[in-house]
Amino acid sequence: MGRLIEGKWHDVWYDTKSNQGKFKREDAQLRNWVTADGSAGPTGDSGFKAESGRYHLYVSLACPWAHRTLIFRKLKQLEAHIDVSVVSPDMLEHGWTFDKATGSSGDALFEQSYMHQLYTRNKADYSGRVTVPVLWDKQTQRIVSNESSEIIRMFNSAFNELTGNTDDYYPEALRQDINDINEFVYHKINNGVYKAGFATEQAAYEEAVQALFEALEQLEQRLSTQRYLVGDTLTEADWRLFTTLIRFDSVYHGHFKCNLKQIEDYPNLAGYIRELYQWPNVAETVDFYHIKRHYYFSHTMINPTQVVPVGPDIDYTQPHNRG
Numbered sequence: 001m002g003r004l005i006e007g008k009w010h011d012v013w014y015d016t017k018s019n020q021g022k023f024k025r026e027d028a029q030l031r032n033w034v035t036a037d038g039s040a041g042p043t044g045d046s047g048f049k050a051e052s053g054r055y056h057l058y059v060s061l062a063c064p065w066a067h068r069t070l071i072f073r074k075l076k077q078l079e080a081h082i083d084v085s086v087v088s089p090d091m092l093e094h095g096w097t098f099d100k101a102t103g104s105s106g107d108a109l110f111e112q113s114y115m116h117q118l119y120t121r122n123k124a125d126y127s128g129r130v131t132v133p134v135l136w137d138k139q140t141q142r143i144v145s146n147e148s149s150e151i152i153r154m155f156n157s158a159f160n161e162l163t164g165n166t167d168d169y170y171p172e173a174l175r176q177d178i179n180d181i182n183e184f185v186y187h188k189i190n191n192g193v194y195k196a197g198f199a200t201e202q203a204a205y206e207e208a209v210q211a212l213f214e215a216l217e218q219l220e221q222r223l224s225t226q227r228y229l230v231g232d233t234l235t236e237a238d239w240r241l242f243t244t245l246i247r248f249d250s251v252y253h254g255h256f257k258c259n260l261k262q263i264e265d266y267p268n269l270a271g272y273i274r275e276l277y278q279w280p281n282v283a284e285t286v287d288f289y290h291i292k293r294h295y296y297f298s299h300t301m302i303n304p305t306q307v308v309p310v311g312p313d314i315d316y317t318q319p320h321n322r323g
């Protein structure tokens with residue numbers, strides 16, 4: 001794990017010392033948008049028109065943020081239009097790699113060894129973390145975006161004319177409600193598990209775990225009276241929650257010490273993740289080998305032996321019993 005400083009790779013862990021042992025996530029820096037006509041999106045430059053074969057998606061199958069983009073690629077039938085490279089689950093001194101011997105598909109575009117080389121290809125003197133997912137533009141040879149929440153919005157609508165798929169996971173009428181629940185889920189759950197897992201002081205850890213489990217209780221209640229996070233419409237908010245919940249019992253519960261309960265202990269949440277897991281084409285985006293291997297093997301300051309646990313053994317194909 002490390003970061004680029006003016007284009008040079010440095011192998012450093014997150015700095016929690018200056019922040020009372022608390023993990024603080026940095027904002028993604030590369031924030032352009034693919035749009036149907038190539039006009040500028042809410043941020044960044046124009047010139048990224050939705051075209052078949054023009055964009056390439058770099059992901060880790062372990063990463064919950066990258067996982068969102070893989071799900072949207074399936075839901076919106078973009079497989080024929082956007083190809084993918086998968087990094088190795090092992091993220092050690094070089095950060096994300098394309099080492100085929102340890103589970104990467106290889107870098108389909110440039111046959112590079114390391115993800116940080118893609119960032120310096122985009123900007124030679126780049127400074128910042130080298131994260132996945134990344135959406136790359138083959139035409140301008142630039143990174144369009146390294147922010148998953150925005151990549152899924154592009155996938156949701158920009159390519160509709162190409163695919164003919166007009167399913168909408170961010171419908172106009174529900175946007176305020178979706179934004180509100182996203183905000184809650186992001187801070188308390190998606191990033192909440194990381195705040196617990198990467199905390200380096202007891203108080204910081206306990207604070208994060210309390211907030212996380214209070215939030216899970218609230219979601220369990222919410223799903224007792226409605227099918228999805230925003231009423232009875234499945235939206236992006238559900239997919240954003242799903243990628244954290246599906247990793248919870250396998251890695252966050254043990255590795256990140258989020259162990260007051262498992263998701264399996266919450267009847268509504270347990271049924272809900274099964275329903276989403278069983279959604280057409282979604283199960284094939286879930287790879288528990290990459291998920292467990294990445295966290296337990298890469299975070300050597302949390303798990304120095306790098307031993308990956310065998311369990312838990314959970315059947316997500318069981319009936320979800322949600323009507």
Ligand SMILES: N[C@@H](CCC(=O)N[C@@H](CS)C(=O)NCC(=O)O)C(=O)O
Nearest residue numbers: 028063065129130131132146147148
């Ligand atoms: N805001 C980003 C966060 C992505 C992110 O943090 N990805 C993790 C993998 S789960 C990563 O690449 N971490 C490497 C690092 O922080 O150095 C997004 O949602 O796309």
